[in-house]
Amino acid sequence: MRLLERLPRESGGEYALRTIKENIINLELPPGSQISENELAAEMGLSRTPVREALIELSKVKIVDVQPQKKSSIPLIDYDMVEESRFMRDLLECAVVELDCEMAGPADLERLDENVRLQSLYMDDFYSGRLMTLDDQFHELLFDIAKKSQIFALIRNISIHFDRVRTLALSSVKNTKIVQDHADIVDAIRRKDPKAARALMETHLDRYDIDAAALRTAYPQYFR
Amino acid sequence: MRLLERLPRESGGEYALRTIKENIINLELPPGSQISENELAAEMGLSRTPVREALIELSKVKIVDVQPQKKSSIPLIDYDMVEESRFMRDLLECAVVELDCEMAGPADLERLDENVRLQSLYMDDFYSGRLMTLDDQFHELLFDIAKKSQIFALIRNISIHFDRVRTLALSSVKNTKIVQDHADIVDAIRRKDPKAARALMETHLDRYDIDAAALRTAYPQYFR
DNA sequence: ATTATACAACTTGTATACTAGAATTCAATT
């Protein structure tokens, strides 16, 4: 497992959650692999308690499978689950971007502009993951502006199902398209055009459409 | 705090979560009240560990406020939070009820009918909370039929914000209307009429926010 | 050889002891 750096003032439980989540998404903890509270704890230099808290949270969205008194494991990819998470995300993102057209003030638009500017800067920085962080922050901003940040937190967890499929697919979406999408969305919000904003968001999210069948034949051992 | 009966094969953690959740919704743990892991544990005949697990989960949706090394409490009703949970629930419920029109088979319709029949029976059973349980189960059924049960689980947690407001409102929202709404929704699903189903669901869900201002003046000590 | 049983080696669930930090109280000092 790939260890992350422990942030200042971060509790052991938070660190464990962040680390485990990251390793599930990047497939270091591969689908179907067995995990053990003891091993994870030892690897992260913690006791079982904070690790256990992290595993419980992840098991709530079925990204970790805890079988009491037996074992715990990382579930194989369940495409129904992937679809369910996508359904939820699409519905809420589109509704939120419509709300943003009413609710975004000048300061909010400035924050969005700043984010998109940075995205342009890091557009070619393929491996750094910096663009991915900015992408995530962009969507978080949209939820914040619409006063829906709590919902974003829930989406973030269930989206792990989708995120690890995206990792598997090595998501071939062109960075230029993503950044342009974001810029267009900000424009629509500035023009207070909810219909356009929703349409652009739909197009944007559709880019991540993944060929499930192809993945399933390429990595059959990861699927249920 | 009102203690529930421990179910067979229910772990201590599950029991603690179920009990605390129930007591927040029925306001036995009133908004603004301070809570303590030790007290709750003693009251339920458990140790801190399973109680702590329950509190952590509830704090993830901000229905419990944990201040590290200081104290924990039940937050006052934050109407922005109530609105956020309502927003999420409305959006998903309406989308799901449309899906149900395509996906519900005869057996599903029978299950819905049975639930509504029971609701009619318990319509005047004001204090038992039985009607509220049936109401919850009705909506769970709609998500199950649309193969979106994981999403329902997430909604259920964030909806606690909304549910405790509903507890306050039960005195003013007519049970007869609620049950009639449900019956109408089942009818629309049977007719495979997604537009009608969505419209009916919107009407149904709208009934609960009419009394927001009245509740705030009736129980000002519970609001932030 | 096969089946059954006992035991050993895991697992997660729970209880408890300990650590660290914040708030409060009460006494000492100014």
Added chain:
DNA sequence: AATTGAATTCTAGTATACAAGTTGTATAAT
């Protein structure tokens, strides 16, 4: 009397010991 400060007593965070249950293996009996 007001203020400072140390001690007490809360809190939550963590580590660890133990309980309960499952699985697999080895051994013994048939």
